[in-house]
Amino acid sequence: MKRLILASSSPRRKELLSMNSIKYEVIPSTIQEVMDPTLSSEELVCSLARQKAEDVWKRHKDAVVLGADTVVVIDETVMGKPEDRSDAVRTLQSLSGKTHTVYTGVCILSEEKECVFSVATEVTFWELSAAEIENYIETGEPFDKAGSYGIQGRGSRLVKRIEGDYYSVVGLPVSRVVRELDSFGISTVSQEDIL
Numbered sequence: 325m326k327r328l329i330l331a332s333s334s335p336r337r338k339e340l341l342s343m344n345s346i347k348y349e350v351i352p353s354t355i356q357e358v359m360d361p362t363l364s365s366e367e368l369v370c371s372l373a374r375q376k377a378e379d380v381w382k383r384h385k386d387a388v389v390l391g392a393d394t395v396v397v398i399d400e401t402v403m404g405k406p407e408d409r410s411d412a413v414r415t416l417q418s419l420s421g422k423t424h425t426v427y428t429g430v431c432i433l434s435e436e437k438e439c440v441f442s443v444a445t446e447v448t449f450w451e452l453s454a455a456e457i458e459n460y461i462e463t464g465e466p467f468d469k470a471g472s473y474g475i476q477g478r479g480s481r482l483v484k485r486i487e488g489d490y491y492s493v494v495g496l497p498v499s500r501v502v503r504e505l506d507s508f509g510i511s512t513v514s515q516e517d518i519l
Protein backbone atom coordinates (compact mmCIF):
# COMPACT_ATOMS: atom_id res chain seq x y z
CA MET A 325 0.00 0.00 0.00
CA LYS A 326 1.21 3.56 -0.69
CA ARG A 327 2.35 5.73 2.19
CA LEU A 328 -0.09 8.47 3.25
CA ILE A 329 1.14 11.78 4.63
CA LEU A 330 -1.24 14.14 6.42
CA ALA A 331 0.07 17.63 5.70
CA SER A 332 -1.53 19.11 8.80
CA SER A 333 -0.79 20.14 12.35
CA SER A 334 -4.47 19.98 13.30
CA PRO A 335 -5.12 17.46 16.11
CA ARG A 336 -8.72 17.15 14.87
CA ARG A 337 -7.69 16.05 11.39
CA LYS A 338 -5.44 13.40 12.94
CA GLU A 339 -8.23 12.10 15.16
CA LEU A 340 -10.69 11.88 12.29
CA LEU A 341 -8.32 9.87 10.09
CA SER A 342 -7.37 7.60 13.00
CA MET A 343 -11.05 7.02 13.74
CA ASN A 344 -11.25 5.33 10.33
CA SER A 345 -8.20 3.12 10.96
CA ILE A 346 -6.21 4.82 8.22
CA LYS A 347 -2.43 4.50 8.56
CA TYR A 348 -0.57 7.78 8.01
CA GLU A 349 2.38 9.94 8.98
CA VAL A 350 2.11 13.62 9.87
CA ILE A 351 4.31 16.19 8.13
CA PRO A 352 2.72 19.64 8.52
CA SER A 353 3.30 22.11 5.71
CA THR A 354 5.40 25.14 6.48
CA ILE A 355 4.06 27.46 3.79
CA GLN A 356 2.83 30.96 4.38
CA GLU A 357 -0.79 30.59 3.21
CA VAL A 358 -1.65 32.99 0.38
CA MET A 359 -5.29 34.12 0.31
CA ASP A 360 -6.39 35.31 -3.13
CA PRO A 361 -9.28 37.78 -2.51
CA THR A 362 -10.70 37.21 -6.00
CA LEU A 363 -11.58 33.57 -5.25
CA SER A 364 -14.98 32.33 -4.08
CA SER A 365 -15.09 30.61 -0.67
CA GLU A 366 -15.11 27.16 -2.31
CA GLU A 367 -12.14 28.08 -4.51
CA LEU A 368 -10.30 29.66 -1.57
CA VAL A 369 -10.40 26.55 0.68
CA CYS A 370 -9.42 24.35 -2.29
CA SER A 371 -6.51 26.66 -3.09
CA LEU A 372 -5.30 26.69 0.54
CA ALA A 373 -5.66 22.89 0.83
CA ARG A 374 -3.67 22.53 -2.39
CA GLN A 375 -0.92 24.89 -1.19
CA LYS A 376 -0.49 22.78 1.98
CA ALA A 377 -0.54 19.43 0.13
CA GLU A 378 1.83 20.61 -2.64
CA ASP A 379 4.32 22.02 -0.15
CA VAL A 380 4.75 18.58 1.45
CA TRP A 381 4.35 16.53 -1.76
CA LYS A 382 7.26 18.41 -3.40
CA ARG A 383 9.53 16.83 -0.75
CA HIS A 384 7.84 13.38 -0.71
CA LYS A 385 6.83 12.55 -4.27
CA ASP A 386 6.60 8.82 -3.56
CA ALA A 387 3.70 9.38 -1.15
CA VAL A 388 0.03 10.29 -1.25
CA VAL A 389 -0.34 13.66 0.50
CA LEU A 390 -3.52 15.06 2.06
CA GLY A 391 -3.99 18.76 2.85
CA ALA A 392 -7.11 20.53 4.13
CA ASP A 393 -8.34 23.97 5.06
CA THR A 394 -11.41 25.20 6.94
CA VAL A 395 -12.94 28.69 6.98
CA VAL A 396 -16.17 30.18 8.34
CA VAL A 397 -18.10 32.56 6.08
CA ILE A 398 -20.87 34.92 7.14
CA ASP A 399 -22.32 37.69 4.96
CA GLU A 400 -19.47 37.12 2.48
CA THR A 401 -16.85 37.76 5.18
CA VAL A 402 -14.28 34.97 5.49
CA MET A 403 -13.16 34.16 9.02
CA GLY A 404 -10.10 32.11 9.80
CA LYS A 405 -8.60 31.72 13.26
CA PRO A 406 -8.91 34.80 15.51
CA GLU A 407 -5.87 37.04 15.78
CA ASP A 408 -6.54 37.82 19.44
CA ARG A 409 -9.22 37.91 22.10
CA SER A 410 -11.05 40.96 20.76
CA ASP A 411 -11.09 39.43 17.29
CA ALA A 412 -12.69 36.30 18.80
CA VAL A 413 -15.32 38.46 20.57
CA ARG A 414 -16.15 40.28 17.31
CA THR A 415 -16.37 37.02 15.39
CA LEU A 416 -18.69 35.35 17.91
CA GLN A 417 -20.86 38.50 18.05
CA SER A 418 -21.23 38.39 14.28
CA LEU A 419 -22.18 34.68 14.33
CA SER A 420 -24.73 35.13 17.15
CA GLY A 421 -28.33 34.32 16.20
CA LYS A 422 -27.44 33.73 12.55
CA THR A 423 -26.62 31.01 10.06
CA HIS A 424 -23.08 30.82 8.63
CA THR A 425 -21.35 28.44 6.26
CA VAL A 426 -18.30 26.36 7.12
CA TYR A 427 -16.22 25.44 4.06
CA THR A 428 -13.59 22.74 4.20
CA GLY A 429 -11.33 22.19 1.19
CA VAL A 430 -9.41 18.97 0.68
CA CYS A 431 -6.54 18.22 -1.67
CA ILE A 432 -5.13 14.72 -2.16
CA LEU A 433 -2.02 14.47 -4.36
CA SER A 434 0.06 11.61 -5.69
CA GLU A 435 2.41 11.19 -8.64
CA GLU A 436 -0.43 9.62 -10.67
CA LYS A 437 -3.42 11.76 -9.79
CA GLU A 438 -5.00 14.50 -7.75
CA CYS A 439 -8.37 15.07 -6.13
CA VAL A 440 -9.55 18.47 -4.91
CA PHE A 441 -12.99 19.21 -3.49
CA SER A 442 -14.80 21.36 -0.96
CA VAL A 443 -17.71 20.69 1.36
CA ALA A 444 -20.10 23.37 2.65
CA THR A 445 -22.03 22.98 5.91
CA GLU A 446 -24.63 25.39 7.29
CA VAL A 447 -24.38 26.11 11.02
CA THR A 448 -26.92 28.19 12.98
CA PHE A 449 -25.96 29.75 16.32
CA TRP A 450 -28.25 30.58 19.21
CA GLU A 451 -28.50 34.23 20.17
CA LEU A 452 -25.43 34.70 22.43
CA SER A 453 -25.24 37.12 25.37
CA ALA A 454 -22.05 39.12 26.03
CA ALA A 455 -21.51 37.00 29.18
CA GLU A 456 -21.88 33.77 27.24
CA ILE A 457 -19.29 34.95 24.69
CA GLU A 458 -16.90 36.00 27.48
CA ASN A 459 -17.32 32.68 29.30
CA TYR A 460 -16.72 30.73 26.13
CA ILE A 461 -13.57 32.67 25.28
CA GLU A 462 -12.29 31.95 28.81
CA THR A 463 -12.19 28.24 27.90
CA GLY A 464 -9.36 29.07 25.44
CA GLU A 465 -11.10 26.96 22.80
CA PRO A 466 -11.56 29.68 20.13
CA PHE A 467 -7.91 30.49 19.51
CA ASP A 468 -6.81 27.72 17.15
CA LYS A 469 -10.13 27.41 15.32
CA ALA A 470 -11.70 29.01 12.27
CA GLY A 471 -14.66 31.18 13.29
CA SER A 472 -13.44 31.19 16.92
CA TYR A 473 -15.39 28.11 18.00
CA GLY A 474 -15.15 24.34 18.16
CA ILE A 475 -18.40 22.50 17.57
CA GLN A 476 -16.81 19.36 19.02
CA GLY A 477 -16.10 20.97 22.42
CA ARG A 478 -17.69 23.56 24.66
CA GLY A 479 -18.63 25.38 21.47
CA SER A 480 -21.33 22.75 21.03
CA ARG A 481 -23.60 24.84 23.29
CA LEU A 482 -23.45 27.73 20.83
CA VAL A 483 -24.89 25.65 18.00
CA LYS A 484 -28.66 25.47 17.49
CA ARG A 485 -28.70 23.61 14.19
CA ILE A 486 -26.40 22.11 11.60
CA GLU A 487 -27.17 21.07 8.05
CA GLY A 488 -24.52 18.96 6.38
CA ASP A 489 -21.40 17.09 7.43
CA TYR A 490 -20.51 17.55 11.12
CA TYR A 491 -16.98 16.22 10.55
CA SER A 492 -16.34 18.79 7.85
CA VAL A 493 -17.00 21.53 10.44
CA VAL A 494 -14.45 19.85 12.75
CA GLY A 495 -11.90 20.12 9.90
CA LEU A 496 -12.16 17.07 7.64
CA PRO A 497 -15.14 15.62 5.71
CA VAL A 498 -13.88 12.22 6.64
CA SER A 499 -16.43 9.96 4.91
CA ARG A 500 -15.73 11.54 1.49
CA VAL A 501 -11.99 11.59 2.25
CA VAL A 502 -11.74 7.86 3.03
CA ARG A 503 -13.73 7.04 -0.12
CA GLU A 504 -11.41 9.18 -2.26
CA LEU A 505 -8.34 7.66 -0.54
CA ASP A 506 -9.52 4.22 -1.67
CA SER A 507 -8.97 5.31 -5.26
CA PHE A 508 -5.38 6.30 -4.36
CA GLY A 509 -4.79 2.78 -3.04
CA ILE A 510 -5.03 3.85 0.60
CA SER A 511 -7.50 1.84 2.63
CA THR A 512 -8.50 1.04 6.14
CA VAL A 513 -6.10 -1.34 7.87
CA SER A 514 -6.59 -3.58 10.88
CA GLN A 515 -6.06 -2.00 14.29
CA GLU A 516 -2.92 -4.12 14.91
CA ASP A 517 -1.28 -2.64 11.80
CA ILE A 518 -1.76 0.85 13.16
CA LEU A 519 -0.32 0.16 16.61
Ligand SMILES: Cc1cn([C@H]2C[C@H](O)[C@@H](COP(=O)(O)OP(=O)(O)OP(=O)(O)O)O2)c(=O)[nH]c1=O
Pocket residue numbers: 331332333334335336337352353376392393394395396405426468469470471473474475476479493494495
Ligand atom coordinates in the same frame (compact mmCIF):
# COMPACT_ATOMS: atom_id res chain seq x y z
C1 LIG B 1 -15.45 25.68 12.82
C2 LIG B 1 -14.45 24.76 13.48
C3 LIG B 1 -13.11 24.75 13.12
N1 LIG B 1 -12.22 23.92 13.73
C4 LIG B 1 -10.79 23.90 13.36
C5 LIG B 1 -10.42 22.93 12.23
C6 LIG B 1 -9.05 23.44 11.80
O1 LIG B 1 -8.05 22.77 12.58
C7 LIG B 1 -9.09 24.93 12.17
C8 LIG B 1 -9.05 25.80 10.93
O2 LIG B 1 -7.72 26.07 10.61
P1 LIG B 1 -6.96 25.51 9.32
O3 LIG B 1 -6.07 26.61 8.84
O4 LIG B 1 -7.92 24.90 8.37
O5 LIG B 1 -6.08 24.31 9.89
P2 LIG B 1 -4.96 24.28 11.01
O6 LIG B 1 -4.09 25.50 10.96
O7 LIG B 1 -5.60 23.95 12.34
O8 LIG B 1 -4.12 23.00 10.59
P3 LIG B 1 -3.25 22.77 9.24
O9 LIG B 1 -3.27 24.03 8.41
O10 LIG B 1 -1.87 22.44 9.72
O11 LIG B 1 -3.94 21.61 8.58
O12 LIG B 1 -10.33 25.15 12.87
C9 LIG B 1 -12.63 23.04 14.73
O13 LIG B 1 -11.82 22.29 15.28
N2 LIG B 1 -13.97 23.02 15.07
C10 LIG B 1 -14.89 23.84 14.51
O14 LIG B 1 -16.09 23.77 14.89
